[in-house]
Amino acid sequence: MKRFWKQGIEFEMIKIFKKYENSIYSFTAILLAFLVGSILIHLSGFSVIKAYSALFDGAFGNVFNLTQTLMNTIPLIFTGLAVAIGFKSGLFNIGGEGQMYLGAFATAIATIYLSFLPVYILIPLVLIIGGLAGSAWGFVPGYLKAKTGAHEVVTTIMMNYIGILITSYLLLKYFKEEGPIPQTALIPESARLPELVEYSRLTWAIFIAVFVIIIIDIFFKRTELGYKIQTVGENRSAAEYAGINSNKMMVLSMMISGFVAGLAGSTIVMGVLHRFITNFSPGYGFTGIAVAVLGKNKPWGVLFAAILFGALQTGGITMQLFAKIPMDLIVIIQGLVILFVAAPILIKKLLRK
Amino acid sequence: MQEILEVIFNINTFSAAIRISVPLVFAAIGGVFSERAGIINLGLEGMLLTGAFAGVLGSYLTSNPYIGILFAIMAGAFIGFIFALFTIKFEANHVVAGVGLNILMLGITTWLMQILWGSRGTSVNVTGLGEITIPILSSIPILGKLFGSHNILVYVMFIIVIFSWIILFKTPFGLRLRVVGENQEAADTLGIKLRKIQYTSLIFSGVLCGLGGAYLSLGQLNWFSMNMSAGRGYMALAANIFGGWNPLGAFGASYLFAYTDALQMRMQALNLNVPNEIIQMIPYILTILVLAGAMIRSRPPAGLGKHYKTNR
Numbered sequence: 001m002k003r004f005w006k007q008g009i010e011f012e013m014i015k016i017f018k019k020y021e022n023s024i025y026s027f028t029a030i031l032l033a034f035l036v037g038s039i040l041i042h043l044s045g046f047s048v049i050k051a052y053s054a055l056f057d058g059a060f061g062n063v064f065n066l067t068q069t070l071m072n073t074i075p076l077i078f079t080g081l082a083v084a085i086g087f088k089s090g091l092f093n094i095g096g097e098g099q100m101y102l103g104a105f106a107t108a109i110a111t112i113y114l115s116f117l118p119v120y121i122l123i124p125l126v127l128i129i130g131g132l133a134g135s136a137w138g139f140v141p142g143y144l145k146a147k148t149g150a151h152e153v154v155t156t157i158m159m160n161y162i163g164i165l166i167t168s169y170l171l172l173k174y175f176k177e178e179g180p181i182p183q184t185a186l187i188p189e190s191a192r193l194p195e196l197v198e199y200s201r202l203t204w205a206i207f208i209a210v211f212v213i214i215i216i217d218i219f220f221k222r223t224e225l226g227y228k229i230q231t232v233g234e235n236r237s238a239a240e241y242a243g244i245n246s247n248k249m250m251v252l253s254m255m256i257s258g259f260v261a262g263l264a265g266s267t268i269v270m271g272v273l274h275r276f277i278t279n280f281s282p283g284y285g286f287t288g289i290a291v292a293v294l295g296k297n298k299p300w301g302v303l304f305a306a307i308l309f310g311a312l313q314t315g316g317i318t319m320q321l322f323a324k325i326p327m328d329l330i331v332i333i334q335g336l337v338i339l340f341v342a343a344p345i346l347i348k349k350l351l352r353k
Numbered sequence: 354m355q356e357i358l359e360v361i362f363n364i365n366t367f368s369a370a371i372r373i374s375v376p377l378v379f380a381a382i383g384g385v386f387s388e389r390a391g392i393i394n395l396g397l398e399g400m401l402l403t404g405a406f407a408g409v410l411g412s413y414l415t416s417n418p419y420i421g422i423l424f425a426i427m428a429g430a431f432i433g434f435i436f437a438l439f440t441i442k443f444e445a446n447h448v449v450a451g452v453g454l455n456i457l458m459l460g461i462t463t464w465l466m467q468i469l470w471g472s473r474g475t476s477v478n479v480t481g482l483g484e485i486t487i488p489i490l491s492s493i494p495i496l497g498k499l500f501g502s503h504n505i506l507v508y509v510m511f512i513i514v515i516f517s518w519i520i521l522f523k524t525p526f527g528l529r530l531r532v533v534g535e536n537q538e539a540a541d542t543l544g545i546k547l548r549k550i551q552y553t554s555l556i557f558s559g560v561l562c563g564l565g566g567a568y569l570s571l572g573q574l575n576w577f578s579m580n581m582s583a584g585r586g587y588m589a590l591a592a593n594i595f596g597g598w599n600p601l602g603a604f605g606a607s608y609l610f611a612y613t614d615a616l617q618m619r620m621q622a623l624n625l626n627v628p629n630e631i632i633q634m635i636p637y638i639l640t641i642l643v644l645a646g647a648m649i650r651s652r653p654p655a656g657l658g659k660h661y662k663t664n665r
Contacts, residue, residue: 040461044468092448140641150645151594153395153448157587158637165637169630289452326473328463335457342450343443 025347026294030308032347033336037329051325058318059311065318067200071272073310075100075281077209078264079288080306081216082138082257084297086152088220089253090233095141095156096261097285098163099134103262104269105167106133108184108276109175111269115188122191127208127266134262135255137163142254146247152254160285168278175276183277193271203271210303212260217299229253261285282313283331290334293341309334360619366612368499369619374604374611375510375572376401376582379565380589381596381603382517383558388598389521390554391534391656395451396436398586399458400559404429404566406462409577410469412479418571421479422506425567426560432458433559437552444660455586463579474579481575482506506568513561517600530554534654537661547663562586591640595647598654606643613639 038048059069079096086093107130114122141155168182177185193203220226231239232249239246264284269276287309294308295301312334316327340347360366380397387394404425411417411424436454439445463473470476482504491501521527533540533550541547569585570577588610595609596602614636621629 040464044464092452094452144641144645148645150641150647151590153452154587154591154644155641157584158641161584161637162634165630165634169628172630173628286456290456293449293453326464326467328460328467328473331460332457332464333460335453335455335460338453338456339439339445339450342453343439343445346439346443346445 022296024351025344026296026341028347028351029337029340030294032340032350033333036336037333040332041325041329046323046325050323051319051329054319054323054325055312055315055329057315058322059315061318063197064200065314067197067202069307069311069314070206071200071202071310072313073306074205074209074271075264075268075284076287076291076306076310076313077213077303078260078267079284080291080295080302081212081288081299082134082261082264083288083292084295084299084302085216085253085257085260087292087297088226088233089229089250090236091142091145091152091250091254091257093138093141093156093254093257093261094153094286094289095138095159095163095258096264096288097281097283098156098160099137099258099261100265100268100281100285101163101167102137102265103130103134104265104280105170105276106130106262107266108187108269111187111191112175112185115190119190123193123270126191126270127263130266130269131259131262134265135259138254138256138258138261139251142251145254146250164279167276171276171278177275181277184275186274187269191270192274193267201272203267205267205271208263208267212263213299213303216260220299225252261288264288287313287334290338293338296341356623357620357625360623361616363619364495364498366615366619369615370608370612371499371507372503372573372611373614374608375507375568376565376585377589377592377607377610378510378514378604379561379568380586381592381607382513382600383561383565384590384593385521385596385598385600385603386517386530386554386561387558388593388657389530389534389654390551391537391654391659392437392440392551392555393447393451393658394436394555394558395448395587395590396432396454397451397558397562397589398582398584399451399455400429400432400436400562401566401569401582401586401589402455402462402580403432403458404563405570405581406465406566406577407563408567408571409476409479410465412481412571413469413477416480418480418482419505421571422482422564422567425563425571427563429559429561429563429566430556431559433556433562434552436559437555440555441548441551447658459580462577466577466579476577478575479571482571504568504572506564506572509564510568513564514600514604521600526550531654534656536656537659537663541661541663547661565589588636588640591644591647594653595643597647606647609643610636610640 041048041051058065060066082096083093107126110126110129141152144150144155145152175184177183193205196202228244229249232246236246291302291305291309295305312330316330319325320327380401384394384397407428408421408425412421439450440447466476467473484502484504486502491497529545530550533547569581592606593603595606617632617635620632
């Protein structure tokens with residue numbers, strides 16, 4: 001009995017160490033990305049300290065900036081989760097951008113026709129409609145992967161272009177508000193999510209996002225379906241051997257992934273823009289890739305990574321405005337984080353030195 | 354209807370398609386070399402973009418577009434090497450590293466464009482590549498129209514298509530390369546210099562993308578603009594698959610994509626009753642259909658995407 005306990009404790013310790021080890025790698029990867037970024041800033045003739053302090057100040061400097069950081073975090077939670085869900089079944093869904101456009105568009109249109117419903121039915125309903133639209137967009141690459149093996153990275157990228165074009169077409173043809181800007185009319189008051197801080201556009205959507213994190217976490221940890229999807233991602237032939245229909249699981253995971261990416265669009269329409277506008281996204285779908293990679297495809301990891309990239313997105317604007325440093329630095333850091341996190345051996349080598 | 358048919362079979366559409374196909378062909382053959390060496394290359398997109406930027410930079414600094422091409426080749430080779438370092442030495446997941454590289458290069462090129470030329474949209478105008486007219490060929494009726502007068506990179510492309518097919522299927526190096534892509538362990542056991550071959554093919558892949566990128570910026574236009582590659586790298590990867598991991602096939606597939614793109618542009622000009630957004634979708638939908646169709650009948654190199662530790 002004593003030996004059993006001892007073994008148990010050792011096992012727990014190794015587990016904790018393993019957990020810790022991963023965070024150390026991720027942290028080093030972020031640090032390294034900022035380091036490479038600072039070399040670039042310096043070589044371009046800017047002050048590194050000025051750049052990074054403007055970045056930090058813009059993201060966390062005061063309450064308003066903080067609310068803007070959280071506002072930018074919300075869509076990244078959804079798109080990051082979407083990429084993570086795809087990864088769980090071994091698929092790389094970079095179609096988050098297109099799925100988000102579909103979700104945003106569907107939600108914006110649905111609110112027009114369903115505005116007669118009471119708020120407590122209307123809001124969940126239009127969220128689900130947005131999710132389903134994203135889900136339909138995720139289904140196509142999932143189905144093609146399962147049926148034909150067509151690489152999902154290429155097909156999801158193509159679906160992004162098609163999604164952005166098709167929403168733009170439908171908007172211009174049927175739903176465009178009078179005026180020079182290609183946008184729908186404002187959605188009814190009842191479908192708008194209430195603000196947490198006045199004039200901040202930070203809304204209840206943050207709770208919806210956290211709620212979805214919890215659901216997805218439970219889904220993968222506690223449900224049979226979630227477990228099956230992960231088994232397919234870890235070892236497809238073993239899963240098949242165990243009697244899991246891997247094709248079905250891949251299609252399902254792409255649909256769930258698309259659903260969550262669709263919610264990114266829905267919450268932007270309901271919380272931030274209050275309408276659908278063409279080209280509204282500053283690339284939330286693509287930043288979601290960095291979020292998922294950094295968050296190690298774990299729902300709570302995604303939350304922290306989303307806050308980091310939400311802060312960068314927000315701080316980047318201040319940096320460009322006040323320190324006159326191009327905010328594309330943020331994109332560079334994103335790319336570097338993805339590369340460094342993807343290459344733990346590099347980090348291991350660096351840490352050993 | 355007759356108008357559409359006229360556009361479909363118009364010699365100008367075929368000739369425009371050659372021009373549009375150039376960056377796709379270069380990148381697709383880059384994809385062939387890297388995937389034949391066992392490395393999934395989604396970085397083609399970032400490599401194309403880098404080439405486009407470096408080409409304009411070279412021409413901007415020296416006012417000589419041919420130096421621009423040289424810059425693009427060197428930048429492509431460098432990025433190819435970096436990608437090889439990450440995917441081979443650091444054992445990064447190929448797909449994740451490729452997408453990371455693309456995002457990084459999008460950031461870096463947009464950043465440098467603002468530092469150098471102060472604008473986030475487009476660079477300044479630089480000297481582009483001039484057309485070269487081939488004397489006798491250009492006077493032959495149809496062939497002249499198709500092949501008679503292009504800039505140098507178009508002719509380089511045709512040479513590369515044939516040259517790379519010969520390398521891949523008719524030389525000992527090509528044979529070794531294909532063995533590496535099928536089974537790294539077996540290649541290693543056979544005494545093939547595995548790493549050297551993989552690095553060489555990825556650097557070559559980068560060089561080709563550099564050339565394709567230079568064509569985008571110096572050949573088609575005289576400037577660089579943000580995210581100029583606009584998904585062509587991903588299309589090129591699809592063309593590589595549709596072409597059966599073969600340079601000739603990759604050329605055919607790229608030409609098909611380019612042809613639909615040319616058609617799409619000409620149809621927009623016709624003022625048909627079909628909305629432009631729908632017409633613009635055609636190449637993307639075709640890419641998806643072609644990729645799905647191609648995957649049913651062809652088989653990728655068996656060792657694609659795998660990591661292998663060698664003791665050498």
